[in-house]
Amino acid sequence: MVASTETNGTALIELQGVTKVYGEGQAAMRALAGIDLRIEQGDFVAIMGHSGSGKSTCLNILGCLDSPTGGSYRFQGVEVSQLTRDQRARLRRYYLGFVFQGYNLLKRTSAIENVELPLIYRGVPARERHAIARRTLAAVGLEGWESHSPSELSGGQQQRVAIARAIIADPSVLMADEPTGNLDTARSEEIMDLLCRLNREAGITIVMVTHEADMAEYARRIVHFKDGRIESDQKNGRTD
Amino acid sequence: MLWNTLLLALREIRRNVMRSFLTVLGIVIGVASVITMVTLGNGATQHVTTQIASMGSNLLMVTPGRRMGPGQQGMAPAFKNEDAQAIAREIGSVSAVAPVSTGAATAIFGNENWSTSVTGTTSEFIALRNMALESGRNFTTSEAHAGAAVCIVGQTVREKLFGSQDPIGQRIRLGALSFQVIGLLEAKGQSMGQDQDDLVIVPLRTFQRRISGNQDVRLIQVSVRDGDATEKAQQAIRLLLRDRRRLAAGEEDNFQVMDTKEISTMLTGATQVLTGLLGAVAAVSLVVGGIGIMNIMLVSVTERTREIGTRLAIGALEREVLLQFLVEAVALSSLGGLFGILLGLGASFGLKSVLQVPFVFDPGIAIIAFLFSAAVGVIFGYFPALKAARLDPIEALRHE
Ligand SMILES: Nc1ncnc2c1ncn2[C@@H]1O[C@H](COP(=O)(O)OP(=O)(O)OP(=O)(O)O)[C@@H](O)[C@H]1O
Numbered sequence: 049m050v051a052s053t054e055t056n057g058t059a060l061i062e063l064q065g066v067t068k069v070y071g072e073g074q075a076a077m078r079a080l081a082g083i084d085l086r087i088e089q090g091d092f093v094a095i096m097g098h099s100g101s102g103k104s105t106c107l108n109i110l111g112c113l114d115s116p117t118g119g120s121y122r123f124q125g126v127e128v129s130q131l132t133r134d135q136r137a138r139l140r141r142y143y144l145g146f147v148f149q150g151y152n153l154l155k156r157t158s159a160i161e162n163v164e165l166p167l168i169y170r171g172v173p174a175r176e177r178h179a180i181a182r183r184t185l186a187a188v189g190l191e192g193w194e195s196h197s198p199s200e201l202s203g204g205q206q207q208r209v210a211i212a213r214a215i216i217a218d219p220s221v222l223m224a225d226e227p228t229g230n231l232d233t234a235r236s237e238e239i240m241d242l243l244c245r246l247n248r249e250a251g252i253t254i255v256m257v258t259h260e261a262d263m264a265e266y267a268r269r270i271v272h273f274k275d276g277r278i279e280s281d282q283k284n285g286r287t288d
Numbered sequence: 289m290l291w292n293t294l295l296l297a298l299r300e301i302r303r304n305v306m307r308s309f310l311t312v313l314g315i316v317i318g319v320a321s322v323i324t325m326v327t328l329g330n331g332a333t334q335h336v337t338t339q340i341a342s343m344g345s346n347l348l349m350v351t352p353g354r355r356m357g358p359g360q361q362g363m364a365p366a367f368k369n370e371d372a373q374a375i376a377r378e379i380g381s382v383s384a385v386a387p388v389s390t391g392a393a394t395a396i397f398g399n400e401n402w403s404t405s406v407t408g409t410t411s412e413f414i415a416l417r418n419m420a421l422e423s424g425r426n427f428t429t430s431e432a433h434a435g436a437a438v439c440i441v442g443q444t445v446r447e448k449l450f451g452s453q454d455p456i457g458q459r460i461r462l463g464a465l466s467f468q469v470i471g472l473l474e475a476k477g478q479s480m481g482q483d484q485d486d487l488v489i490v491p492l493r494t495f496q497r498r499i500s501g502n503q504d505v506r507l508i509q510v511s512v513r514d515g516d517a518t519e520k521a522q523q524a525i526r527l528l529l530r531d532r533r534r535l536a537a538g539e540e541d542n543f544q545v546m547d548t549k550e551i552s553t554m555l556t557g558a559t560q561v562l563t564g565l566l567g568a569v570a571a572v573s574l575v576v577g578g579i580g581i582m583n584i585m586l587v588s589v590t591e592r593t594r595e596i597g598t599r600l601a602i603g604a605l606e607r608e609v610l611l612q613f614l615v616e617a618v619a620l621s622s623l624g625g626l627f628g629i630l631l632g633l634g635a636s637f638g639l640k641s642v643l644q645v646p647f648v649f650d651p652g653i654a655i656i657a658f659l660f661s662a663a664v665g666v667i668f669g670y671f672p673a674l675k676a677a678r679l680d681p682i683e684a685l686r687h688e
């Protein structure tokens with residue numbers, strides 16, 4: 049399955065000529081120089097590229113955290129730039145899960161409280177919230193660590209809390225920016241297995257930024273960025 | 289959502305107990321002083337009211353000066369002894385009349401001296417004022433007439449001059465004249481920081497001749513016979529005095545005849561003005577406290593920019609973030625208010641014995657103070673909360 053299946057109507061995610069320029073005038077910095085990208089429901093995409101090639105910038109735009117300077121971004125056929133701030137917040141709340149490069153867990157807040165945060169904004173009652181959060185933490189292998197705060201957890205454990213928080217509300221898409229960036233090989237493989245399982249069993253579409261080829265191998269599709277452009281976009285040979 | 293937000297806010301406050309406390313210190317002090325002022329003020333008012341009511345409802349107080357409040361007496365001529373005598377003679381419903389003049393003097397006995405207040409009056413005064421003699425006797429009519437050098441002393445004067453000695457029959461010096469002590473008053477205690485036992489009573493005529501050197505009477509106390517209407521007596525005295533002071537038909541009274549209700553209004557009026565004034569000063573400190581809260585909330589927004597970014601990225605709406613910070617500010621200021629109320633009530637309770645006023649708890653003022661401090665939280669928390677809510681998610685996440 050190659051990315052260009054333009055025939056079958058609306059894709060889950062569709063970027064057309066997306067550009068992003070930081071700064072103005074002399075200091076202007078073109079981080080994205082025209083990105084065309086289609087991602088179908090259920091896909092598992094790895095984005096690779098050199099440092100500074102625009103991977104994070106692109107993922108932030110996909111995650112509706114940042115807005116592009118030019119071009120169009122459609123999510124389920126809806127033009128995101130036309131949405132209000134609150135509508136975009138709702139989109140993030142109900143459809144997107146985000147694993148940040150630096151985890152961004154709330155300090156001095158227990159793992160379970162971190163994980164249940166998206167459910168608070170969805171208005172899930174406390175008791176139900178705790179039960180789901182407990183289950184989700186167990187799913188990422190953190191049973192028994194519920195009451196530990198981030199400072200009492202290892203890097204890999206924090207990463208898994210961040211993943212648990214991103215998937216707790218059953219998002220359509222999980223965006224992960226270097227989810228294994230700070231982990232050793234064994235831990236990285238655990239995380240990748242978890243992502244594969246979420247993709248396969250829960251049908252969650254995954255877009256993952258990585259610069260490790262080993263990790264990209266887990267994906268179904270690998271997109272290479274270079275200087276703010278897509279250099280290559282291939283189906284991954286791996287079968288599972 | 290609101291409940292969750294409140295829990296979240298309380299958790300945030302608990303996390304920084306020391307800082308939270310220092311933040312709301314301004315509010316705590318402001319509210320505590322308002323509560324203390326008002327509670328003590330109410331206590332003082334009640335004290336004055338009950339004390340005057342205990343004098344009996346049939347008491348009238350006649351003072352020179354226009355009806356404009358205290359401090360205006362100098363503008364009108366004082367009364368003379370004859371005015372008091374005329375009231376006693378011509379108004380049938382009056383049972384007792386005591387003209388009063390007061391001044392300060394140093395009382396000397398042996399090596400001891402004590403500066404005290406001297407009251408010149410008649411023998412009716414003691415009963416009229418609800419005082420009683422512990423030992424000795426009152427003036428006789430002939431002593432009063434003759435202006436004899438005799439005096440009655442209060443307990444404080446006795447203690448300062450005579451120690452444990454019996455004062456009756458001793459001679460003390462007041463100004464240039466030597467007086468024989470013929471009576472000792474019973475202790476009355478403190479009233480609103482004033483020692484009611486620190487006085488010497490002498491016959492009015494003696495006072496006028498030997499101490500003040502003039503014939504002025506500053507106050508005439510009148511008691512109306514039980515069963516007779518006070519208002520009628522009041523009116524009769526008014527007409528009599530207008531006549532005696534030769535006021536023309538259109539002229540205003542240059543004296544006042546007050547009943548106990550009016551007396552207590554006059555006396556408590558001053559405390560109430562003072563209470564209001566101090567309350568206003570305290571309110572200023574509430575505003576200062578509000579600025580403190582705003583400052584800390586702004587710091588907190590900056591410190592927690594990444595947290596706000598995370599919340600926004602997860603899908604928090606602008607107004608949810610706004611609400612979170614607003615609730616935090618209000619929770620903070622309300623807790624400060626609550627603490628201030630308790631502190632204020634504690635302080636009033638502690639001061640009540642020092643100031644000799646009863647403890648009068650007014651739930652109304654406690655509620656107002658609480659609402660006011662909550663309002664301070666809303667007003668001064670709004671701007672920082674808005675700042676937090678308006679943050680751009682990606683900018684906030686990048687914040688170091
Ligand atoms: N907020 C910003 N302001 C200005 N320039 C920025 C900003 N964010 C990113 N850039 C620039 O945009 C370019 C792309 O950045 P981006 O973070 O997308 O790179 P990346 O591919 O994620 O790199 P890495 O692998 O190091 O994370 C970089 O040259 C960077 O300097």
Ligand SMILES: [Mg+2]
Pocket residue numbers: 103104105149
């Ligand atoms: Mg990056």
